[in-house]
Amino acid sequence: MSTPAIHIENLTKRYGAGDTAVDALKGVDMTIWPGEVVGLVGPSGSGKSTLLKCLGAVIEPTSGRMTLGGQAIFDESWKIDDLRTLRRDRIGFIFQAPYLIPFLDVTDNVALLPMLAGVPDAKSRSRALELLQALDVGHRAKAAVAQLSGGEQQRVSIARALANHPPVILADEPTAPLDSERALNVVRMLNQMAQQYQTAIIVVTHDEKIIPTFKRIYHIRDGRTYEEAGEGRAV
Amino acid sequence: MINLAGRDILHGWGKFLFTGIGLGLLIGVTLTMAGVYRGMVDDAEVMIDNAGADLWVVQQDTLGPYAEPSSVRDDVARDLLGQRGIAQAGNVTYLTMQVSQGSKEARVMLVGYEPGKPGEPEYLVAGRPLARAHYEALADIKTGFALGEQVRIRRHDYTVVGLTRRMVSSSGDPMLFIPLKDAQEVQFLKDNDALLNERARTASNPAFNRPNVPGLLEAVQASQAASHFVNAVLLRLQPEADAQAVAGEIRRWQHLQAYTRAQMEDILVARLIATSAKQIFMFLVILAIVSAAIVAFIIYTMTLNKIREIAVLKLIGATNRTISSMILQQALGLGLIGFMVGKLAATFWAPLFPKYVLLLPGDAIKGFALVMLMCALASTFAIRAALRVDPATAIGG
Numbered sequence: 001m002s003t004p005a006i007h008i009e010n011l012t013k014r015y016g017a018g019d020t021a022v023d024a025l026k027g028v029d030m031t032i033w034p035g036e037v038v039g040l041v042g043p044s045g046s047g048k049s050t051l052l053k054c055l056g057a058v059i060e061p062t063s064g065r066m067t068l069g070g071q072a073i074f075d076e077s078w079k080i081d082d083l084r085t086l087r088r089d090r091i092g093f094i095f096q097a098p099y100l101i102p103f104l105d106v107t108d109n110v111a112l113l114p115m116l117a118g119v120p121d122a123k124s125r126s127r128a129l130e131l132l133q134a135l136d137v138g139h140r141a142k143a144a145v146a147q148l149s150g151g152e153q154q155r156v157s158i159a160r161a162l163a164n165h166p167p168v169i170l171a172d173e174p175t176a177p178l179d180s181e182r183a184l185n186v187v188r189m190l191n192q193m194a195q196q197y198q199t200a201i202i203v204v205t206h207d208e209k210i211i212p213t214f215k216r217i218y219h220i221r222d223g224r225t226y227e228e229a230g231e232g233r234a235v
Numbered sequence: 236m237i238n239l240a241g242r243d244i245l246h247g248w249g250k251f252l253f254t255g256i257g258l259g260l261l262i263g264v265t266l267t268m269a270g271v272y273r274g275m276v277d278d279a280e281v282m283i284d285n286a287g288a289d290l291w292v293v294q295q296d297t298l299g300p301y302a303e304p305s306s307v308r309d310d311v312a313r314d315l316l317g318q319r320g321i322a323q324a325g326n327v328t329y330l331t332m333q334v335s336q337g338s339k340e341a342r343v344m345l346v347g348y349e350p351g352k353p354g355e356p357e358y359l360v361a362g363r364p365l366a367r368a369h370y371e372a373l374a375d376i377k378t379g380f381a382l383g384e385q386v387r388i389r390r391h392d393y394t395v396v397g398l399t400r401r402m403v404s405s406s407g408d409p410m411l412f413i414p415l416k417d418a419q420e421v422q423f424l425k426d427n428d429a430l431l432n433e434r435a436r437t438a439s440n441p442a443f444n445r446p447n448v449p450g451l452l453e454a455v456q457a458s459q460a461a462s463h464f465v466n467a468v469l470l471r472l473q474p475e476a477d478a479q480a481v482a483g484e485i486r487r488w489q490h491l492q493a494y495t496r497a498q499m500e501d502i503l504v505a506r507l508i509a510t511s512a513k514q515i516f517m518f519l520v521i522l523a524i525v526s527a528a529i530v531a532f533i534i535y536t537m538t539l540n541k542i543r544e545i546a547v548l549k550l551i552g553a554t555n556r557t558i559s560s561m562i563l564q565q566a567l568g569l570g571l572i573g574f575m576v577g578k579l580a581a582t583f584w585a586p587l588f589p590k591y592v593l594l595l596p597g598d599a600i601k602g603f604a605l606v607m608l609m610c611a612l613a614s615t616f617a618i619r620a621a622l623r624v625d626p627a628t629a630i631g632g
Binding site: 049052053056058059084085087088089093095099101102103104108111112113115116117121160172 | 236237239242243245246247543544547548549550551552553554557625626627629630
């Protein structure tokens with residue numbers, strides 16, 4: 001068996017201290033393999049966003065162990081700049097709203113990530129075009145963000161998440177603003193990209209339309225996760 | 236690497252441009268204020284240059300003739316010519332007054348001088364020098380008078396026979412040159428009613444109207460009607476003469492005050508316009524603070540409007556340096572547009588000002604550096620706000 005893309009053990013996160021302390025995560029265990037798309041489902045206040053922020057190296061967990069591609073992170077040797085580099089090179093983000101940079105065109109929105117990582121401009125743009133074509137928005141490569149439909153914007157944000165070929169993508173309710181057909185289309189693309197680039201994708205959702213498409217689902221409730229086999233319905 | 240600042244500016248260029256224009260007009264006012272100060276200094280220096288003198292001889296214990304009233308007998312000039320080192324001496328009078336030409340009115344500095352002697356305008360832009368002993372005038376073009384026009388000064392009409400340029404007083408009033416005798420009359424002689432009253436008062440005084448002293452009353456009255464005073468004597472020195480030494484001799488033997496060119500410059504620039512200069516400096520400081528506050532506010536608002544994008548940029552790995560550089564470049568871009576608009580505006584509106592506005596390239600360069608520094612400092616508030624943005628805000632929850 002290969003190395004898991006993400007592996008976390010007994011992860012906890014406490015906000016505040018003393019009487020006002022809140023335990024958002026109370027011992028989360030999770031393992032995601034390369035090329036796998038898993039769902040993370042839970043009600044509001046269950047700890048989804050906190051877990052996502054820990055997985056995204058945005059906030060530091062209080063305790064527990066977390067590895068990314070077999071490498072431990074958040075141990076004592078990690079610094080802020082290391083986390084920034086980690087986010088840039090090894091984690092892709094897809095948000096509920098696309099949050100594209102409005103003053104950059106479609107290609108540069110995607111190419112910005114490799115450029116930030118030091119990849120030459122021409123190579124970054126050709127990589128961006130390749131991804132945009134794979135996601136069927138290549139024809140809008142020179143368009144301004146404001147000229148795209150909601151679905152197109154979401155596809156561009158998927159391309160941006162994949163731009164540095166990260167081993168892990170975190171998708172925070174990526175289908176929330178979309179209708180059923182477009183939502184399933186996004187899931188289909190995520191599955192396709194996960195297979196093509198061997199990327200592990202965690203999709204945080206409470207969208208009933210897409211939950212049956214996951215082969216594995218992590219339920220999170222009161223700061224703890226429970227794994228469940230999904231239907232893995234074809235899309 | 237993409238220039239994020241440039242792309243953002245291009246994306247909202249209209250807003251950016253109009254903001255830059257607004258800021259530019261403010262910078263234009265600031266540059267103009269500096270130009271007004273420079274103009275005042277230049278007017279003072281031009282006035283000294285145009286006098287064509289090496290020494291100014293004035294009444295003892297005064298800062299005359301421009302900064303304080305001064306009265307010197309007009310035969311002093313003849314005495315001074317006998318002194319070693321002096322090549323030429325010319326009597327001059329200065330009087331700021333209102334003159335009229337038809338329906339036109341102008342505030343001028345009336346200068347009385349002796350043709351061919353120090354105090355005469357060194358060049359004319361049109362017409363000819365004074366040729367008659369009375370009732371001819373040379374006017375600075377800023378008076379608005381034209382050649383051949385009749386200008387009313389007190390009781391007499393003067394014909395404008397020549398035009399000069401950049402002949403202004405330290406307060407910016409254009410000069411009107413007339414023969415010395417006429418100027419003395421304008422400055423020192425009384426009107427007809429006053430003369431009649433004076434004569435009657437003198438005649439009723441038994442000390443001056445003694446029956447057994449014939450001719451005394453007429454002599455006293457004649458002395459009251461004539462003036463032999465001028466405001467200053469301008470001296471041109473011989474090439475080898477030491478101005479300080481000659482001035483010292485005059486102070487010692489003539490009991491008069493003599494100022495060298497450097498001393499006269501000091502009186503005009505450091506004393507006469509010192510208060511105005513301080514006033515303008517205060518305006519400059521206030522305008523600079525207002526400009527800095529506006530830039531800071533604009534850049535801060537622009538940054539707050541991009542807070543979500545900044546959070547996303549930080550989340551996807553953009554460094555603090557990338558984000559700071561984007562904001563700093565925008566602030567500097569705004570400063571650059573503002574400065575260009577301000578310089579252009581100041582250049583266009585400076586000639587419309589009633590007083591001389593001198594825009595020096597050196598001041599423009601200093602102004603540019605100051606604007607850039609001000610914009611860089613103003614951007615620190617926005618940079619601080621941007622760097623405080625938590626990348627986690629890009630993720631919901």
